[in-house]
Amino acid sequence: MAGLYIHIPFCKQACHYCDFHFSTNLQLMAVMMDSIIEELKLRKEYLKGEAVDTIYFGGGTPSLVPAEYLEKILDQISALFPGRKQEVTLEANPDDLNSQALATWKSLGIDRLSLGIQSFQDQILKAYNRAHNSKEATQAIQLARAAGFEKFSIDLIYGYPHSDHRLWQLDLEEALCLDPGHLSAYSLTIEPKTTFGNWTKKGKFCPAEDEFVAQQFEYLQERCDKAGYIQYEISNFSRPNQAAVHNSNYWKRSPYLGIGPSAHSFDGSSRGFNPSSNTSYTKALSAGSLPFVVEKLTPEECINEEILTGLRTRWGLDTGSLAERYHLDLLEIKKGSITKLTELGMIHTEAKTLTLTRKGQLLADSIASDIFIDSDDLS
Numbered sequence: 001m002a003g004l005y006i007h008i009p010f011c012k013q014a015c016h017y018c019d020f021h022f023s024t025n026l027q028l029m030a031v032m033m034d035s036i037i038e039e040l041k042l043r044k045e046y047l048k049g050e051a052v053d054t055i056y057f058g059g060g061t062p063s064l065v066p067a068e069y070l071e072k073i074l075d076q077i078s079a080l081f082p083g084r085k086q087e088v089t090l091e092a093n094p095d096d097l098n099s100q101a102l103a104t105w106k107s108l109g110i111d112r113l114s115l116g117i118q119s120f121q122d123q124i125l126k127a128y129n130r131a132h133n134s135k136e137a138t139q140a141i142q143l144a145r146a147a148g149f150e151k152f153s154i155d156l157i158y159g160y161p162h163s164d165h166r167l168w169q170l171d172l173e174e175a176l177c178l179d180p181g182h183l184s185a186y187s188l189t190i191e192p193k194t195t196f197g198n199w200t201k202k203g204k205f206c207p208a209e210d211e212f213v214a215q216q217f218e219y220l221q222e223r224c225d226k227a228g229y230i231q232y233e234i235s236n237f238s239r240p241n242q243a244a245v246h247n248s249n250y251w252k253r254s255p256y257l258g259i260g261p262s263a264h265s266f267d268g269s270s271r272g273f274n275p276s277s278n279t280s281y282t283k284a285l286s287a288g289s290l291p292f293v294v295e296k297l298t299p300e301e302c303i304n305e306e307i308l309t310g311l312r313t314r315w316g317l318d319t320g321s322l323a324e325r326y327h328l329d330l331l332e333i334k335k336g337s338i339t340k341l342t343e344l345g346m347i348h349t350e351a352k353t354l355t356l357t358r359k360g361q362l363l364a365d366s367i368a369s370d371i372f373i374d375s376d377d378l379s
């Protein structure tokens with residue numbers, strides 16, 4: 001089974017923390033939608049006949065796309081990749097939600113919403129330069145539910161520096177009160193090419209201390225656990241059977257086709273990406289050519305990617321499967337690091353599967369790099 005990702009590169013305004021690819025110039029909307037349809041046609045063989053069972057509209061802001069374009073794209077997908085879809089997700093911002101839009105999305109077969117709430121506190125939403133306020137955030141969930149969306153996710157951000165733990169606790173309480181089936185929570189990361197990044201460079205913004213962010217993450221883990229949510233990936237929590245199928249398949253390394261500027265694809269053995277430029281993307285497609293760039297991965301890069309993503313998940317890193325596919329006994333090769341990390345209470349090994357403990361999740365990236373392999377390990 002494979003996934004299909006459509007990147008919608010438009011937003012109303014730039015959030016101060018965001019380094020995803022988007023433009024606030026919506027004039028290219030119509031041309032962009034035609035280009036996306038063109039790319040779908042040109043790349044229909046990428047998945048080598050694998051059935052597509054999840055579709056994910058991400059961005060950018062997919063909820064900005066007029067319904068007639070969404071319909072055209074979905075019709076094209078049905079023609080190229082027929083068959084029932086298990087999950088069709090649309091990322092939506094609260095300020096774009098109204099009863100009519102929701103009814104239309106539902107009629108088009110969209111059955112899951114990923115709602116970019118980020119915070120329920122007006123002062124934080126303002127600091128992030130979000131286009132919605134806290135009232136619209138709450139209303140969005142009520143509207144989605146009233147429109148019959150049984151599957152939706154609330155996205156939150158923690159670790160805003162000029163605040164205290166109380167505001168994060170309030171955010172989490174408000175989210176949990178709304179009883180979503182799914183919750184994603186990411187720490188605020190300061191990326192260089194963002195407003196916050198620029199302010200940090202100029203000394204006008206001071207990112208939060210690691211300890212402050214770690215305390216909020218620990219609170220998240222404990223509170224979601226108490227509320228009955230399963231942490232199936234470091235940043236993702238769900239009610240039983242409400243985990244995002246599309247995203248879970250990424251982490252299980254199923255193939256996916258990414259369409260639109262900046263979208264990445266993976267065919268099971270190699271990956272690649274489109275340019276992060278709306279103009280270059282649409283120009284190439286108008287001329288009938290594909291702007292897709294293939295990224296060649298060495299076997300050790302593939303294995304290290306599996307280590308990184310596997311460790312982030314609840315199901316963990318299956319070293320038995322690595323041994324079968326790559327003739328690599330990771331438990332033996334990295335015995336020293338794994339023993340040390342186990343003694344430190346960072347990882348847990350059961351039936352050849354490595355998982356991070358709660359404590360280990362705080363240091364996921366550095367733990368993964370401790371057990372990364374290099375080419376000598378494969379010879």
Ligand code: SF4
Pocket residue numbers: 010011012013014015018019020022059060061093116
């Ligand atoms: S966070 Fe979302 S809405 Fe804000 S700029 Fe980034 S993609 Fe657009």
